[in-house]
Ligand code: C2E
Ligand code: MG
C-alpha cells in the first residue's frame with residue numbers, strides 16, 4: 001500500500017553533516033475531492049488524524065469525523081466570534097480584588113462571558129485558548145479593552161475610582177500597534193492609564209520576543225501590569241529578576257490546597273516572600289474559604305481574589321458592591337488561625 005511504502009522510505013536513516021538521522025513518523029490520511037474541498041479544512045483533518053495516530057501509537061490513521069468533534073466545535077466557534085461580537089452576545093463581568101492592608105476592594109478584573117444562541121453559555125476557558133493563536137484575539141481584546149474602559153469611565157462619573165484589569169494573550173503583546181491601541185482606548189474613554197491593569201500569563205510574557213518591551217512601554221504610559229497564573233507556567237525564575245510588572249498573581253491551584261496541606265502552605269509562603277524580596281506585590285487567586293483568607297493575610301499577601309471575597313459581578317452591580325463592601329470588609333476575620341495552624345502542624349507531623 002502506498003502509505004506504508006512512503007513511511008518505510010522516509011524512515012530510512014538520512015546522513016547529513018556526518019550524522020545519521022532517523023525519523024519517527026506518524027501519518028494522518030484524508031480522502032477528499034479536490035473540486036469541493038477547502039484546503040485549510042483538509043489540512044486540519046489530516047492533522048487531527050495524525051494526532052490520533054500518535055495517541056494510539058499507530059504509524060498512520062485515516063481521518064474519521066469522530067476524531068475531532070471538539071476541534072470542529074471550537075473551529076465553528078472561532079468562525080462565529082466576529083459576528084457574535086457584532087450581535088452583542090458577549091458581556092463583561094467584574095471580579096473585585098481585595099487590598100489586604102486597606103481592608104477594601106480597590107480594583108476589579110474584567111472577565112468575558114459569552115451567551116451564544118447556538119451553544120448556550122460558553123466558558124472563556126474553552127474559547128479563549130482556541131482563539132488566542134489566531135488574529136481574532138485582536139478583535140476580541142480590543143472589544144474587551146473598550147468595553148472595560150467605557151465602564152470604568154461610567155463608574156468614575158458616579159464617583160467610583162477603581163482600577164480595571166484586562167486579560168491579554170501573548171499574541172496581543174506581539175501586535176505591532178498594541179501600545180498605541182491601549183493608549184487610544186484610554187484616550188477615547190478619558191480614563192487615566194494608571195487605572196488600567198494588563199494581566200498576562202507567564203507564558204505570554206516569556207515566549208513572545210516583543211512582550212517584555214511592550215510591557216515596559218505600557219508601564220511608561222502609566223499602565224499597570226500583572227503576571228497572571230503565576231507559578232504554573234514556564235517558571236523560569238531567572239526572568240523574575242526584572243519583569244516590567246508590579247503584581248504577581250499566584251495561580252489558584254497553588255492557593256486552594258494550603259489549608260490542609262503543609263507543603264503547599266510552605267510553598268505559598270515562600271512564593272510570597274520571594275515576590276516581596278524582588279519588589280513585587282503579590283495577589284492570591286482562588287481564595288474560597290475564611291481559613292485560606294486568614295492564612296494568606298498572616299503570610300503578608302498584599303491582595304486577594306476569590307469566591308470567599310466575591311464572585312465576578314455584573315457591571316451594573318459593581319458600584320453598589322464596592323460601596324457596601326468597602327467598610328464591611330475591614331471586619332473580616334484576620335486571626336482566627338488557631339485551629340488551622342493546629343491542623344497544618346498535624347499534617348506536617350504525619
Ligand atoms: P484568569 O484570568 O486567571 O481568571 C480567573 C478565573 O478564575 C476566572 O474564570 C474566575 O471566574 C475564576 N475564579 C475566580 N475566583 C475563583 C475561586 O475562588 N474559585 C474558582 N474555582 N474560580 C475562581 P473565568 O472567568 O472562567 O476565566 C477563565 C480564564 O479565561 C481566565 O483566567 C483568563 O485566562 C481567561 N479570560 C477570561 N476573560 C478573558 C478576556 O477578556 N480576555 C482574555 N484574553 N482571556 C480571558
Ligand atoms: Mg486574569
Ligand code: MG
Pocket residue numbers: 228229249251252285
Ligand atoms: Mg489567573
